Amino acid sequence: MVLGNYKTAVSARAADADILKCSQDGGIVTQLFTYALEEGIIDGAIVAAPGDEPWKPEPVVATTKAELLAARGTKYTISPNMMLIKEATRSYGLDKVGIVGTPCQMQALRKAQLYPMAMRKVPDKIALAIGIFCMENFPYMGLETIVEDHCQTKMESAVKMDIGKGKFSVYTERGALSQIPLAATHKYEQPGCHVCLDYVANLADVSTGSVGSPDGWSTVFVRTKKGEDVWSKAVNAGYFETKDIASVKPGLDLVTKLATGKIDKNKKTLEARATLGVNKGLRNPYI
Amino acid sequence: MSKVVEVSPTTRHEGHTKLVLKVNDDGIIERGDWLSITPVRGIEKLAIGKTMHQAPKISSRVCGICPIAHTLAGIEAMEGSIGCEIPDDAYLLRVILQCANRLHSHALHNILTLPDMYLPGTDVHINPFTAEEPVRSVALRIQKLREIGQTIGEIVGGEPIHPSNPRIGGMYKNISPRAKAKCYDLLKEGKDLAREHMEFMITVLKDWDARPTASVAAGYEVEKTEKFGFHDQGYMAVDPLYASTNLDAEPKWYPERWTEVRPWDWYMGEQEITLDDPNYPNHATTPAGGKAWPQMEACTAVPMYDGAPVEVGPRARLAIFRNYDRKGAMGLQIARQMEYMDCFYSAIEALDALDTSGSVIADEIPQGDGSLGWAANEAPRGADVHLAKVKDGRVQWYSLLVPTTWNFPVCSRALEGAPWQLAEVIVRAYDPCVSCATHMMVVDEEKKVVAQKLVQ
Ligand SMILES: Cc1cc2nc3c(=O)[nH]c(=O)nc-3n(C[C@H](O)[C@H](O)[C@H](O)COP(=O)(O)OP(=O)(O)OC[C@H]3O[C@@H](n4cnc5c(N)ncnc54)[C@H](O)[C@@H]3O)c2cc1C
Ligand code: SF4
Numbered sequence: 001m002v003l004g005n006y007k008t009a010v011s012a013r014a015a016d017a018d019i020l021k022c023s024q025d026g027g028i029v030t031q032l033f034t035y036a037l038e039e040g041i042i043d044g045a046i047v048a049a050p051g052d053e054p055w056k057p058e059p060v061v062a063t064t065k066a067e068l069l070a071a072r073g074t075k076y077t078i079s080p081n082m083m084l085i086k087e088a089t090r091s092y093g094l095d096k097v098g099i100v101g102t103p104c105q106m107q108a109l110r111k112a113q114l115y116p117m118a119m120r121k122v123p124d125k126i127a128l129a130i131g132i133f134c135m136e137n138f139p140y141m142g143l144e145t146i147v148e149d150h151c152q153t154k155m156e157s158a159v160k161m162d163i164g165k166g167k168f169s170v171y172t173e174r175g176a177l178s179q180i181p182l183a184a185t186h187k188y189e190q191p192g193c194h195v196c197l198d199y200v201a202n203l204a205d206v207s208t209g210s211v212g213s214p215d216g217w218s219t220v221f222v223r224t225k226k227g228e229d230v231w232s233k234a235v236n237a238g239y240f241e242t243k244d245i246a247s248v249k250p251g252l253d254l255v256t257k258l259a260t261g262k263i264d265k266n267k268k269t270l271e272a273r274a275t276l277g278v279n280k281g282l283r284n285p286y287i
Numbered sequence: 288m289s290k291v292v293e294v295s296p297t298t299r300h301e302g303h304t305k306l307v308l309k310v311n312d313d314g315i316i317e318r319g320d321w322l323s324i325t326p327v328r329g330i331e332k333l334a335i336g337k338t339m340h341q342a343p344k345i346s347s348r349v350c351g352i353c354p355i356a357h358t359l360a361g362i363e364a365m366e367g368s369i370g371c372e373i374p375d376d377a378y379l380l381r382v383i384l385q386c387a388n389r390l391h392s393h394a395l396h397n398i399l400t401l402p403d404m405y406l407p408g409t410d411v412h413i414n415p416f417t418a419e420e421p422v423r424s425v426a427l428r429i430q431k432l433r434e435i436g437q438t439i440g441e442i443v444g445g446e447p448i449h450p451s452n453p454r455i456g457g458m459y460k461n462i463s464p465r466a467k468a469k470c471y472d473l474l475k476e477g478k479d480l481a482r483e484h485m486e487f488m489i490t491v492l493k494d495w496d497a498r499p500t501a502s503v504a505a506g507y508e509v510e511k512t513e514k515f516g517f518h519d520q521g522y523m524a525v526d527p528l529y530a531s532t533n534l535d536a537e538p539k540w541y542p543e544r545w546t547e548v549r550p551w552d553w554y555m556g557e558q559e560i561t562l563d564d565p566n567y568p569n570h571a572t573t574p575a576g577g578k579a580w581p582q583m584e585a586c587t588a589v590p591m592y593d594g595a596p597v598e599v600g601p602r603a604r605l606a607i608f609r610n611y612d613r614k615g616a617m618g619l620q621i622a623r624q625m626e627y628m629d630c631f632y633s634a635i636e637a638l639d640a641l642d643t644s645g646s647v648i649a650d651e652i653p654q655g656d657g658s659l660g661w662a663a664n665e666a667p668r669g670a671d672v673h674l675a676k677v678k679d680g681r682v683q684w685y686s687l688l689v690p691t692t693w694n695f696p697v698c699s700r701a702l703e704g705a706p707w708q709l710a711e712v713i714v715r716a717y718d719p720c721v722s723c724a725t726h727m728m729v730v731d732e733e734k735k736v737v738a739q740k741l742v743q
Contacts, residue, residue, distance in 0.1 A: 043465070063465070090445050091452070093466025120448075121441060 002259040004202025006221040007228050009252060011213040011243040012235075024074040024162070026218030028208040028240075029100050029130050033068050035234040036098060042127045045098030046088060047071035048079035054155040055147070056140050059084050061092045074132075076161055077143045078190065082108045086118075089125045096127035102134040103198035110203045128230060131201020133209025133219075133255075135163070135262055142188030150185070151178040164210060194269045195285070199259035206231055212255040213248055219255060289317055290562035292707055293573035295324070297714055299399040299504075301352055302691075302721020306714065307558060307579045308707045315512065319702030320554050321695060321714055322585040325721045334685040339365040339655065339677045340455055342685055346673070347449045349687070350722045352395065354449045355388035355440065356666030357673075357687070359530065362453050364673035365682070367533040367660025369455075369653040376645035377457030379637045383470065384444040384453070385529050385664070386634035390477070391436030391447070392667035393601075393623055393630075394429045396718045397488060400620065401425075402504045403712050407494040412505050428484050435477040439634070442466045456649040464643050474635050481627040488624040496617040501709060506568035509706045516616030516713040518701040522603035523592050523693065525663040525670055528633050532662040540663040540672060544593050545688070550585035553696060557582075567708070587692050596696035599669025600717065601626050616701070616716035623718065654680040666690050668718050691720045 003009075013026030019034070020027045029047075036042040044063040049071045051058035057079035062068045081101045088094045099109060106129055113123040138146065147153050147161070151170045160171040167179045201207035205227030212219035220242075222231045234240060245252055273282040295305030303325040309318040330349055334342040343361025347354040359381055366373065401413040406421070415426045437447040442462060444450030452458045462470070495501060496515075500508040523540075525531035531539035557580040565571040573579070589596065597603070602622035605611030611622055655677030663672040669690030676684040694717045702710050 063463075087445075087460070090442055091460040091462045091466055093442050093463050093469045095469075120446065121438075 002256060002263055003200050003221065003252070004198075004207075004223065006223045008222045008231075009245045010220050010222075011217050011245050011248040011251075012220050012240045013217045015239055015241055019069065019072070020216070022069070022072045024072065024160075025210040026208070026213070026216065026220075027072070028206075028218045028220055029132065030068050030072050031239055032130060032206065032230065032234060033062075033098055033100070033128070034065050035237070035239045036128050036230055037063075037065065037068070039233070040096075041230055042096045042098035044088060044092060044094045044096075045100065045128070046081045046084045047100055048075055048081060053140075055143060055158065055161070061088050061094070063092075063094075073160060074162070076163065077138050077140045081105055082112075085109065085112065085126075086122055089122055095125055097125050098128040098130070099126070100130045100132065101201075102137065103131055103201040103203070104134075104196060106131040106201050106203040106207075107198065128226065129203075129205045131204025131207035133200050133207065133211060134196075135199065135258070136189045136193040136196075138185070138188050139190050142185075142190070146180070146185050146188055150180045153178050162210075193266075195266055195273070197263050197266055197270075197286075199262045200255065209255075211258055212245065212251055217243075217248070219245065219252075288312070291558045291560050291579070292562040292564070293560050293577070293579050294567065294707075294711065295573050297321075297711055298569050299402065299711075300715055300719045300721070301350070302719065304714070304719065304721050305579075305584075306702075306707075306710050307555065307581050308702065308710060309555070309558070310562065310707045314509070314706050314708065316702045316705050316707050316710060318555065319699050319707075319710060320581040320585075321699045321702065321710075322550070322554060322581050323587045323695065323721050324584055325586055327586050331685050331687060334682050337682050338680055339369070339675075339682055340680075342675070342682045343453075343455075343673075344449070346685075346687060349689070350720055351448050352392055352720055353388060353666045353668065353671070355384055355444060355447075356664045356671045357689075358450050358453050359385065360662045360664035360666075360671045360673040360687075361675075362455055363530060363532050363662030363664070364660050364675040364685075365455050365655075365677050367662055368658055368675050368677040369655035369660070370534065370658070371456055371649055371652055372534065373457040373649055374646050375640075376461060376642055377647040377649075379641045380443050380458050380462070380647065381453060382529055382637040383634045383641075384440060384450060386630040386637070387436045387439035387443065387447070389436075389528075389626065389667045390481070390630040391433045391440070392718075393626060394432040394436065394484075396623065396667075397429050397484075398426075399718075400715055401491070403501075403715065404491045404495050405498070405501075407490055412502075413491070425484075425487060428480055432477055432481060432484060435473045436630075438473055439470050442470055454648070456652040458647040461643055461645060461647045462641075467638060467641060467643050471635070471638055474631050474638070478628070478631040478635075481631060485624045485627045489621055492617050492620045492624070496615070501712070502568070503709060503711050504568045506708065507566065509708045511709065512704055512706060514615060515705055515709070516619070516701045516716060517614050517704070518598070518697055520595060520697045520700060521592070521597045522606045523597040523599050523670055524603040524607045524665065526665050527604050527608040528629060528665060530662055530664045533660055540661065540670070542659070542661060542674065545672075546591050546594065548589045548591065550587065550589060551582045553589040554581035554585050556580065564708075585695075587695055589696050590688050590693055592693075596700070597693060598697045599690045599693045601667075601669075603669060604665060616713045619716045654678075657683055668720055669693060689720075691717070694719065 014031035033045045048057035049060040057075040059081045112119045157172040162169045205224045307320045346361040347358040440447030445452035502508045525539035560577045563575045602619045657678035661674040672688040674686045
C-alpha cells in the first residue's frame with residue numbers, strides 16, 4: 001500500500017510541445033489542467049506561480065492557459081497552495097476548483113472536504129486534485145543555501161532544479177549544470193517532512209512524479225473515479241502520449257522502493273517522538 | 288382586577304426573551320413588558336484596548352443572522368473615528384453585501400412568521416416543514432432566496448456568516464469578473480422568485496389582519512382586537528438601504544439626540560404571576576405563584592431618541608423614506624416583505640457600477656486621535672448604530688446601539704390592547720434579534736444592573 005489506491009499506473013507525457021518546453025517532467029500537471037480548463041471540468045486551478053523572489057513560489061488561482069504555463073516547473077520550497085482553497089470559491093467566484101500540491105497538501109484538501117472546519121461551501125467545489133510525488137521539501141532559506149553556496153549558482157541564473165539519482169541538480173540559463181550529492185542537503189530539509197508517510201500523493205485524483213519513468217516522461221497514478229474520468233477523456237482526446245508502466249525502466253519497482261524507504265524512515269521518526277523526553281513524548285498527529 | 292401572566296421563553300425569534308403581561312378580566316394587555324433574558328456578553332468592554340481591526344470582527348460575533356450589519360457598522364464607526372474615506376469600489380462591494388444579508392435575513396424571518404399565519408381562505412395554520420403543497424413550494428422558494436443571499440455574501444464578503452472581506456479602509460479583495468457574473472446571474476434568478484414570494488407573503492399577512500380570530504401557531508383561537516400591535520412611538524431610520532456615518536456630507540443620525548436609561552427606570556417592578564395557562568402552545572405559561580421582576584431581569588439598556596423610544600426596522604425605513612403608513616403588527620410585517628425587491632435592484636445596480644479591477648483599499652489609513660466616530664447601518668432589523676473612539680490604532684471606547692435594543696420598549700408599548708394569547712405575534716413582527724440586543728450591560732456583585740452613561 002505504499003503507493004496508495006489506484007486504478008491505473010502509466011508512464012506519460014504531454015502532447016503539447018509548448019508545455020513540455022518548460023515543464024519539470026512530462027508536463028502532466030500543466031497539460032491535464034489545461035485540458036480540464038478547456039473542457040469546463042475546472043474553471044480555475046491553484047498552482048505555484050513565480051513569486052517576488054527567484055524560485056520562491058506564490059500560490060495563484062490560474063484561470064487561463066497562460067497562467068498555468070507560467071507556473072510550470074518544480075520549486076523545491078514551500079508553496080502554501082491550500083491557502084487559496086477557500087478564497088478561490090469566494091472573490092474568484094469559482095465553482096469547480098482544480099489544485100496541485102504535494103502529498104501533504106492533498107491530505108489537507110481531503111481533510112477540509114470531510115471535516116470542513118470554517119470551510120463552508122468548499123468541499124463540493126473541488127473538481128480536480130493533482131498530486132505530485134514528494135520526498136521532502138525545503139524552506140526558502142534552505143534552498144537558497146543549497147543553490148547559492150553548495151551549488152555555487154546564483155538563484156536568478158537557475159532555469160531548472162531537479163532531485164534525482166541521488167543528486168540535487170541546478171541548470172543555468174547559460175547551459176551550466178551544477179550537482180551536489182543529496183546527502184549534503186539533508187540538514188536543510190524542513191523538519192515537518194520527517195513525519196510524512198506519503199510519497200506518491202495517495203489522496204489525489206491523479207498523482208504524478210518523475211521517478212519510475214525516463215527523462216521527459218512522468219509516472220502517473222490514476223486513482224479516483226473523477227481522476228479516471230478526466231484522464232481517460234484527455235488521453236482519448238490526444239492530450240497525452242502514454243506507455244505501459246511495465247514496459248519502462250526503472251518502472252514501479254523503483255517507485256515502490258523509494259516510497260517504502262520514505263515511509264519506513266519517517267515512521268521511525270514518529271516512533272522516536274513518543275519517547276523523546278524523560279517520561280514524556282511529543283505529539284503524534286496520526287493518533 | 289388585573290392579573291399577571293408570563294410567557295417564558297418566547298419562541299420563533301433569535302435569542303432568549305420573555306413576556307410579562309398585566310391583563311384585564313378579558314385577557315387584554317394593559318401593560319406589557321417584553322424583555323431580554325439573554326446572558327450579557329460584554330463586547331463593548333472587552334473591545335477596549337484592542338486594535339481597531341479586531342474589534343469589528345469581534346462585534347460581528349454578536350449575531351450570526353446579521354453579522355454583516357455589525358461588521359460594517361463596526362468598521363465604519365472606526366473609519367469614522369480615524370477619518371478614513373474608502374474607495375468607491377469598496378463601497379459598492381459593501382452595498383452588495385448589505386443587500387445579500389437583508390435578503391437572507393428577511394427570508395429566514397418568513398419561516399419564523401409563517402406558523403402563526405393561515406393558508407389564505409382556510410383555517411389551516413401554515414407549517415413550513417410540511418411536505419404538502421402549496422406550502423412545500425413556498426419553503427423551497429424561501430430556501431432558494433436564502434441560498435442566493437448567502438452565496439453572494441460568500442463571494443463578496445468572503446463569508447456570509449462573519450464576513451472576512453471588509454476591513455478598515457475598504458475591503459481585502461475585489462471580486463473577479465467571473466465572480467461578478469455569477470452574482471449577477473444569481474440576482475437575476477432570485478429577482479422574479481422574490482417578487483412572487485413577496486406577493487404571497489403580503490397576501491398571507493393581509494389575510495391574517497382581516498380575520499376576527501387568530502391563534503399563536505396551532506393553538507386555540509381568541510378574538511382579535513382592532514389596532515392590533517399599534518403604538519404611538521416615532522420611527523428612526525438613516526437610509527432606505529445602507530447606512531449613514533459621521534463622515535457623510537449630511538449625516539442622518541445625531542448622537543446628541545440619543546440618550547439611554549436603565550431598565551430600572553423603564554420596566555415594571557416586581558410582580559406576582561396570578562394567571563397561567565397550561566395549554567398555551569409549545570409549552571405552558573409560567574405557573575401562577577411565581578415572581579417576575581422585569582426591572583431587574585432585563586438584560587438590555589433602553590435607548591431613546593429625542594427622549595422617547597423609537598421603532599427601527601423595515602417600517603421605519605419605509606415610513607421615513609417612502610411615506611409608508613400602515614400601522615400595527617401586520618403593517619410592520621408587510622413593510623418587511625416590501626423590502627425584498629430593493630435588495631435585488633440595489634445589488635444589481637451596485638454590481639453594474641463595480642469596476643472589478645478597481646482598488647478596494649484606501650491609500651492611507653490614519654491611526655486616529657480619539658475623536659468620536661459613528662456609523663448607523665440599516666441592518667435587516669433596523670438602525671444598528673456603532674460608536675467608537677480610536678487612538679493610535681486602538682479602541683478607546685466602543686458602544687453598540689442595535690436595532691432590537693431600540694425596539695424592545697416600543698414593542699412593549701405595542702402589546703397594549705392586544706389579547707395576551709397573541710402577544711408573541713406582535714413580538715415576532717419586530718423580527719427580534721436578542722443576541723444582538725444583549726451585548727452590553729454590566730452586572731455588579733449584587734446583581735444590580737450598572738448601566739452605562741455614554742457620550743458626554
Ligand atoms: C518539494 C517537491 C519535491 C518533489 N519530490 C519528488 C520526488 O521525490 N520524486 C518525484 O518523482 N517527484 C518529485 N516531485 C515532483 C516533480 O518534481 C514534478 O513536480 C512532477 O513530476 C510534476 O511535473 P510535471 O512536468 O508533470 O509538472 P509541470 O507541468 O511542470 O507543473 C508542475 C506543477 O507543480 C506546481 N508546483 C511546483 N512547485 C510546487 C511546490 N513547491 N508546491 C506545490 N506545487 C508546486 C506548479 O505550480 C505546477 O503547476 C517533487 C515536487 C516538489 C514540489
Ligand atoms: S515530504 Fe511530506 S510534508 Fe514534506 S512537503 Fe513533501 S508531502 Fe509535504
